Amino acid sequence: MNCVFSKRNLMLLALGAIIALMAACAPAVAPTTAPPTAAPAQPTAAPAQPTAAPAQPTAVPAQPTSAPSTGGKVISIAYTQEPNNLSPLYTNQWFTANLFDLFLANALITFNDKNEPLPWIAQEIPSIENGGISADGKVITFKLRDDVKWSDGVPLTADDYVFTWQMVMSDKNTVTSRDPFDSVVDKVEATDPHTLVVTFKEPYAPWMTTIFSRVNSSVALPKHILEPVFQKDGTLDNAEWNRAPTVGVGPFLFKEWETGSHLTFQANPDFWMGKPKADQIFFRIVPDDAAQLAAIKAGDVDIGVFISPSDVPELEKLGTVDIAKVQSGYKESWYFNMSADEATKGHPALQDANVRRAIVMAVDRDKIDQELLYGLTKPALTFWDGMAQADPNIEPIKYDPEGAKKLLDDAGWKVGADGIREKDGEKLKLRYLTTTREVRKNTQAIVQQAWKAVGIDADLVTHPSDVFFNSFGDKGPVATGQYDVAQWSNSPKFPDPDTVDWLCSEIPSEANPPGNNWEFICDKDLDALFQQQARTVDAKARTELFFQIQKMIADKVYWVSIWDDPDLWTISKKLTDVKFSGATPFWNAYQWDKTQ
Amino acid sequence: MGRYIIRRLLQAIPLLFLISIIVFVLIMNMGDPLVSFAGRNGQVKGKDRERLIRQLGLDQPLYMQYIVWLIGNDWMKIDANGDGTPDTPGERRGVLRGDLGTSVVTKQPVLKMIGDRLPNTLLLMFTAEIVIIVFALLLGILSAVGQYSWYDNLFTGLSFVGFSMPVPLLALGLIYIFGVYLKRAGLPYFPTVGMFEPSVGKTPEQVLWHMALPIATLAIISIAAYSRFIRSNMLEVSSQDYMRTARSKGLSERLILFKHALKNAALPIVTLIGLDLGFLLAGALVTETIFSWPGMGRLFYDHAVKSDLPVLMGILMLISVSVVFFQIVTDVTYTFLDPRIRYH
Numbered sequence: 001m002n003c004v005f006s007k008r009n010l011m012l013l014a015l016g017a018i019i020a021l022m023a024a025c026a027p028a029v030a031p032t033t034a035p036p037t038a039a040p041a042q043p044t045a046a047p048a049q050p051t052a053a054p055a056q057p058t059a060v061p062a063q064p065t066s067a068p069s070t071g072g073k074v075i076s077i078a079y080t081q082e083p084n085n086l087s088p089l090y091t092n093q094w095f096t097a098n099l100f101d102l103f104l105a106n107a108l109i110t111f112n113d114k115n116e117p118l119p120w121i122a123q124e125i126p127s128i129e130n131g132g133i134s135a136d137g138k139v140i141t142f143k144l145r146d147d148v149k150w151s152d153g154v155p156l157t158a159d160d161y162v163f164t165w166q167m168v169m170s171d172k173n174t175v176t177s178r179d180p181f182d183s184v185v186d187k188v189e190a191t192d193p194h195t196l197v198v199t200f201k202e203p204y205a206p207w208m209t210t211i212f213s214r215v216n217s218s219v220a221l222p223k224h225i226l227e228p229v230f231q232k233d234g235t236l237d238n239a240e241w242n243r244a245p246t247v248g249v250g251p252f253l254f255k256e257w258e259t260g261s262h263l264t265f266q267a268n269p270d271f272w273m274g275k276p277k278a279d280q281i282f283f284r285i286v287p288d289d290a291a292q293l294a295a296i297k298a299g300d301v302d303i304g305v306f307i308s309p310s311d312v313p314e315l316e317k318l319g320t321v322d323i324a325k326v327q328s329g330y331k332e333s334w335y336f337n338m339s340a341d342e343a344t345k346g347h348p349a350l351q352d353a354n355v356r357r358a359i360v361m362a363v364d365r366d367k368i369d370q371e372l373l374y375g376l377t378k379p380a381l382t383f384w385d386g387m388a389q390a391d392p393n394i395e396p397i398k399y400d401p402e403g404a405k406k407l408l409d410d411a412g413w414k415v416g417a418d419g420i421r422e423k424d425g426e427k428l429k430l431r432y433l434t435t436t437r438e439v440r441k442n443t444q445a446i447v448q449q450a451w452k453a454v455g456i457d458a459d460l461v462t463h464p465s466d467v468f469f470n471s472f473g474d475k476g477p478v479a480t481g482q483y484d485v486a487q488w489s490n491s492p493k494f495p496d497p498d499t500v501d502w503l504c505s506e507i508p509s510e511a512n513p514p515g516n517n518w519e520f521i522c523d524k525d526l527d528a529l530f531q532q533q534a535r536t537v538d539a540k541a542r543t544e545l546f547f548q549i550q551k552m553i554a555d556k557v558y559w560v561s562i563w564d565d566p567d568l569w570t571i572s573k574k575l576t577d578v579k580f581s582g583a584t585p586f587w588n589a590y591q592w593d594k595t596q
Numbered sequence: 597m598g599r600y601i602i603r604r605l606l607q608a609i610p611l612l613f614l615i616s617i618i619v620f621v622l623i624m625n626m627g628d629p630l631v632s633f634a635g636r637n638g639q640v641k642g643k644d645r646e647r648l649i650r651q652l653g654l655d656q657p658l659y660m661q662y663i664v665w666l667i668g669n670d671w672m673k674i675d676a677n678g679d680g681t682p683d684t685p686g687e688r689r690g691v692l693r694g695d696l697g698t699s700v701v702t703k704q705p706v707l708k709m710i711g712d713r714l715p716n717t718l719l720l721m722f723t724a725e726i727v728i729i730v731f732a733l734l735l736g737i738l739s740a741v742g743q744y745s746w747y748d749n750l751f752t753g754l755s756f757v758g759f760s761m762p763v764p765l766l767a768l769g770l771i772y773i774f775g776v777y778l779k780r781a782g783l784p785y786f787p788t789v790g791m792f793e794p795s796v797g798k799t800p801e802q803v804l805w806h807m808a809l810p811i812a813t814l815a816i817i818s819i820a821a822y823s824r825f826i827r828s829n830m831l832e833v834s835s836q837d838y839m840r841t842a843r844s845k846g847l848s849e850r851l852i853l854f855k856h857a858l859k860n861a862a863l864p865i866v867t868l869i870g871l872d873l874g875f876l877l878a879g880a881l882v883t884e885t886i887f888s889w890p891g892m893g894r895l896f897y898d899h900a901v902k903s904d905l906p907v908l909m910g911i912l913m914l915i916s917v918s919v920v921f922f923q924i925v926t927d928v929t930y931t932f933l934d935p936r937i938r939y940h
Contacts, residue, residue, distance in 0.1 A: 074794045074795050076794050082898060084632055084701045084702055084902075085701070085702050085703055085704075087703075090703055091632075091633075092633065092634065093632075171651075171677035171678070174648060174651040174652060176633045176640075176644070177633070177640070177644045178643070178644060178647070179642075179643075179644060182643060183643075237698075237703055238698065238703060242703050243702065243703070243704060258712070258890065259702075259709065259712050259713065259890060259895075260712075260713060260716070260889075260890025260891065260894055260895060260898075261716075261790065261791055261888070261890035262790070262794070264794070280794070282794035284789065284790050284794070284888060285888055285890070286789050286790075286888045287885045287888065287894065287898075288885045288886045288888075290764070290768050290886070291767075291768070291771065291788065291789050291885075291886045291887065291888065292789075294768065294771045294772060294775060294776055294788050294789075295788045295789050297776050298775050298776045298779050298780075298787075298788045299779075300775075300787060300788050300789065300790075466627070466628075471641070474628075514641040514642050514645070516641075
């Protein structure tokens with residue numbers, strides 16, 4: 001053998017050794033900045049062994065199998081995004097919040113697969129009738145279950161909830177959100193270990209999804225673990241528990257998180273509703289949608305998330321998975337710019353409800369849903385479809401191009417020489433904005449044709465979603481009124497019906513840059529109804545108010561849905577009793593089972 | 597030689613400072629730094645936004661934020677509760693004192709996050725680099741020796757296909773062929789994504805098995821490019837006068853090939869590999885993403901979309917240091933390969 005060649009090999013080996021050394025150094029430094037706990041068995045050892053592999057390939061098989069075999073009933077779930085961290089204080093991320101239903105399932109109320117509220121840690125749902133809510137609607141008393149324990153044996157008590165409230169409000173913690181604790185809550189008290197009393201500044205109806213709820217990630221922290229950390233560090237920002245919540249209260253307990261790769265949750269044998277049927281839930285981080293699809297087809301994952309409608313026909317043909325269509329509260333919608341203010345002005349024709357109606361009548365929305373969304377969904381009738389407050393009596397606006405023409409004629413918009421309608425010298429030409437998402441651009445094209453047939457011209461504009469959704473303060477095109485008709489997906493505080501999007505006080509302006517009312521609608525009657533429902537703690541009376549709101553929105557054509565926007569999941573046919581809720585998908589994980 | 601290396605290392609210091617300033621300014625202007633605090637369809641608004649901007653120090657002027665990143669803020673007081681008076685002592689020590697900071701998103705020390713990912717990336721990238729070098733040399737030399745033979749033409753054809761293959765297409769193609777169709781046909785197969793099967797656990801065998809497809813993806817494209825490069829270098833060297841001299845001396849073809857041809861052709865190849873080695877730490881974003889490999893490329897991307905400055909700065913500085921380091925190593929390697937090169 002030639003000497004030069006072997007010298008080159010030596011060089012490479014030397015370089016390899018340097019790299020391996022650098023790799024070995026990095027994890028070794030970490031413990032000086034983060035106090036080590038037993039927590040996530042970070043696999044520094046495991047990858048380090050194979051790193052040596054390229055230099056000495058024979059060494060690998062000889063390595064003892066250090067990672068233990070997990071075995072048992074493992075349910076694996078593909079996750080297209082990795083959790084930011086695992087503390088309800090520090091993330092609002094949908095992918096993380098779902099996990100709280102596994103290891104930190106201590107919301108007072110949860111929601112089932114029909115999105116109905118169920119008492120969870122609260123023994124019953126407080127109401128005025130059962131005395132849980134005071135007559136003035138300002139004090140809510142929760143009776144907590146007394147048989148729930150943290151996984152280290154310490155009982156879960158009202159003090160844990162009070163502590164959580166204190167941590168949310170502490171200036172020492174850079175928490176994600178204080179809403180609504182900083183605006184409506186006066187105080188949170190534990191009158192005895194199993195009685196929690198929340199006092200509000202004014203009657204507050206949406207408490208079920210915002211006060212110690214999974215929906216806004218305000219579940220309770222273990223006081224006995226985290227209070228000492230807070231006292232020692234002065235903050236919870238760097239608590240080891242944020243990444244390795246080894247003490248939990250749910251059906252599955254945190255076991256391991258290898259960043260970028262997976263998270264595992266182990267069945268909690270002492271779960272208060274009995275030991276879960278599965279032994280382990282395994283979340284595999286699969287960031288690429290196409291790779292997720294391949295993994296589903298190969299049977300390498302049991303549950304797939306955020307499936308694209310275009311993949312559904314092929315997946316259904318497989319015969320190995322079920323498609324779960326879960327109401328998420330989101331509705332793909334048309335919004336009309338009703339601003340008359342010069343800076344944010346919409347097309348003047350949009351001030352007329354009949355013109356808005358004609359714009360909708362000209363388009364066959366059912367056909368769009370059939371062609372672009374493979375018939376998986378259809379237009380929602382109201383903004384609250386799929387919820388207890390949805391009014392079943394709302395009439396849909398039917399596809400009727402002739403009727404649309406007549407309405408426009410009657411409103412004074414006559415067809416001009418170029419086939420486009422005009423009135424007082426102004427053409428009926430609408431700026432139609434949406435994001436760059438493929439299905440939205442396709443919708444735009446179909447709508448443009450349909451409008452053309454009744455004499456409406458459309459100027460199609462698309463923006464990337466980060467630009468499109470920018471606030472008034474950040475000069476977002478919709479928030480600053482640079483549109484006539486806009487298309488995007490939105491939801492109420494699902495599964496609570498509350499929303500602030502139609503309030504006069506939410507109209508964005510220089511004085512109010514974060515305003516959410518991007519249609520610039522200020523209808524005094526509608527505004528009053530929305531304000532009233534937010535203070536009406538009586539569920540029945542509140543639903544009545546929502547019926548009135550929905551009738552008003554439908555009559556005046558303030559909002560129209562193009563399609564209901566459910567979440568699509570795949571569930572392996574090997575699994576049983578997986579019943580996703582749109583609000584809290586993993587609420588019944590303790591019942592999930594897997595057949596071999 | 598020793599003085600040369602020291603001089604190169606000293607020259608690297610201002611360079612790294614310049615890089616850090618440019619990168620810092622670019623990241624700061626790159627998007628909403630609070631995006632990771634937002635929920636499903638939105639942004640952080642109103643009071644929460646004001647509070648977080650203050651708590652994270654984003655209300656400070658840019659140069660001040662850079663200084664804090666560089667030398668920390670434990671020598672000054674900050675306004676943590678928003679009452680207008682700075683009264684809380686800072687706790688950061690800064691990069692120059694070994695504190696890369698804490699991720700805004702994960703609340704973990706950046707050093708730990710990089711430490712978690714680096715071994716995975718090096719395992720994948722280093723193995724791939726070895727595969728690439730071995731196969732590229734093999735194919736390149738074979739092609740050059742048998743110029744215009746049937747196998748040279750075959751390699752030429754294949755390398756054009758390989759080189760023009762987009763990474764996602766190649767990766768998903770391999771997944772479908774080896775992960776989905778072979779499995780469905782009941783044949784031996786390779787797994788689609790991840791590092792191991794959850795029901796078996798993370799054993800070296802599992803990791804090796806799961807590495808096969810990502811390494812194939814990384815290797816095929818680079819082998820195609822490098823083997824062409826080696827072939828043309830070998831051919832160029834073969835027509836030199838000293839090769840004719842060597843042949844006329846009656847040396848064996850084998851000796852001529854390895855001692856005279858390859859050694860001289862290796863110089864530009866070493867440059868290429870030297871550059872590669874510096875970037876190995878960066879990982880391979882697309883390949884890691886498709887195969888769910890928990891490496892550095894994905895760490896960078898995940899935190900780039902969340903505008904997580906400490907993590908991005910940490911990774912970019914690490915890569916910069918490594919590239920500078922391996923360039924020096926490459927230059928030193930030249931002296932082994934080419935006695936004509938001497939550094940002073």
